[in-house]
Amino acid sequence: MSLRRRLRPFISFLLACQLFVLTAYGKPDWPRDTGVQAEAGIVVDMDSGAVLFGQNIHLPYPPASITKLLTALVVLEHCQLDETVEFSETAVNSVESDSGNKLGSVAGDRLSVEDCLYGMLLESSNQAANALAEHTAGSIPDFVEMMNEKIAQLGCTESHFNNPSGLNGDTQYVSAYDMAIIARAAFSNEELLTISSTLSRKLAGTANYPGGITVENENRLIKPDDELYYPSAKAGKTGYLIAAGNTLVTYGEENGRRLVSVILKGQPRQYFMDARTLMEFGFRDFKNIAPAESEGRYVTGEEVLHLDRGDFACQDLMIDPAAVITLPNGASLEDADVTLDALPAEYSERAVGQLTYTYNDRVIGTAFLLAKDGVALPDAPQETPEEGETEPAESVPAENAASPESEGASLSAGATAAIVVLVLAVLLGVGFAAWRYIQHKKEMERLARRRAERRRRLEESGEWEEFERIRAMQKSRRAEDE
Structure with missing residues (x-):
């Protein structure tokens, strides 16, 4: 040879x-292509906070009745479901003349907070939104102030509200990105999620309906007998104004994963299909990984990390087991970069740092770095969130991405790249x-x-x-x- x-x-x-x-x-x-026809749309992983797809997500649009998700969230944070709400003349009549009165409400009607929430979220009653606002804050203007304080607390910077119902307002606007943040907070509230996912509900009697009135959910994606039914869609809120077009927020679950999508300035019927497209894209092309199951960076070896809460050997630390990050199918944890950052304003009892994971400059999730049981901590913990409840990341899509700045040490793919080049x-x-x-x-x-x-x-x-x-x-x- x-x-x-x-x-x-x-x-x-x-x-x-x-x-x-x-x-x-x-x-x-x-993954990028979805074919969404609405002017703006976004789909976000509920648990990691990663933005999976975004289209015009930082532009302002009228929200219409998806505003009521924020209204419900503020109400539930300040009221009990069994409290009684009395409808005032202002609550009944402070609406546009052509906006309707789906519950047939009149001044003097009395319903529980729970019934008002069902009427507002399922059939989009504007009168119920006004009555809840007055009950919670004393007046509609004071409640609107609470709404804007809430979105500021959540980190929204591109939105403003001036009424609780979503009707036309000169300073009522929202970005798809901010609305996704609001939706994640809203659907994290179990009572709100239960109400929003209900198909129908009979309310207590009122002056015009002494025997009660049954309200039906207007979200066609969650109705099994509707031709647009999408099994993975579990809850949401529709909206419509001439200026806003069709708007829709959808919450979905599939194979243990949870997503939220937002559609702004959509077209009749198509906006439901756009929401389904975003959901299918997110469930099909991505996966969630728990870093605690395979991450070795910062939690192995005898190296000492100098952190805000003291000096800790890596071997004395662990990653929050509840935290997840979102990656494209085919990618692995090793493909993600990770930085060790300072703790946020609120952190769990055993947290000593926060790991931020990125993929091609996108934030794909965060995880608290926790001191193991028995490891002494020098200072008193913050009260919230509870241990094991890492706050999900607010991710930035590729079209608006910037390299994240870290206050701690950074471990990236640099060393791996050098070895590969050699x-x-x-x-x-x-x-x-x-x-x-x-x-x-x-x-x-x-x-x-x-x-x-x-x-x-x-x-x-x-x-x-x-x-x-x-x-x-x-x-x-x-x-x-x-």
Whole structure:
């Protein structure tokens, strides 16, 4: 067997190794295409906070009745479900003339907070929203102030509300990004989620409906007998104004994952399909990973970390087991970069730092770094959130992404990249040397063929013996000269 044939498997192996290293190091791209037709849309993972897709998510739009999710959240944080709400003249009549009165409410009607919430979230009663606002804050303007304080607390910076119902207002606007933040907070409230996911509910009697009135959920995605039914959609809120178009917030669950989508300035019927498209995209193309199950950075070894709450050896720390990050299918935890940041304003009892995970400059989740049981902590803990309840990240989509700034140490893929480059250099060097050897071998074989052809021609002409005699004389002379 020729040397060339012997080297061929070796060269193939080297090339395969190079391809393997390049393939292993390349991160899967972040999925992008959805085909959403609404002007603005977003889908966010409920648990990690990662923005999976965004379209015009930082532009302001009229929210219409999806405003009522914020109204319900503020009410539930300040009222009990069994409290009695009395409808005032202001609550009944402070609405636009063509906005309707779906509950047939009149001044003097009395319903529980719970019934008002069902009437407001299922059939979008504007009168119920006003009555709840007055009951909670004493007046509608004071309640609106509470609404804006709440969104500021949540971190919303691109939105403002001036009424609790979502009707037209000169300073009533919301971005898809902020609305997703509000929706995550709203659907984290179990009572609100239960109400919003209910298909129908009979309310207590009122002046116009002494025997009670049954309200129906207007979200077609969650109604099994509707042609637009989407099984993974569990709750949500619809909205419509001429200026706002169709708006929709949807909460969905599938295979243990939870998503929230927002549609702004949508078209009739299509806005339900847009919401479904976003949900299917998020469930199909992404997965959640718990860093505590496989993360070794910052929690192994004897290295000492100098943190705000003291100095801690890595081996004395653990990652919040409840935290998750969101990655594209095909990506792994090793593909994510992680930074150790200072603690936020509120943190759990055993937290000493916060890990922020990014993927191609997108925040894909956070996790508290916790001191293990038995490890002394020098200062008193904050009260909220409870241990094991890492606050999910507010992620930035690629079109608006910036490199995150860290107040702590950063572990990234830099070291891995250096090793990969070194390995590639070695493999390329070996491959180049082998290629040069094969080229030299080919040249020698070409010269041998030329000599054989020349000998054949000389033999055919009868000049070979004379040629060999002359070559022998030349060799003899060279030997004498040496």
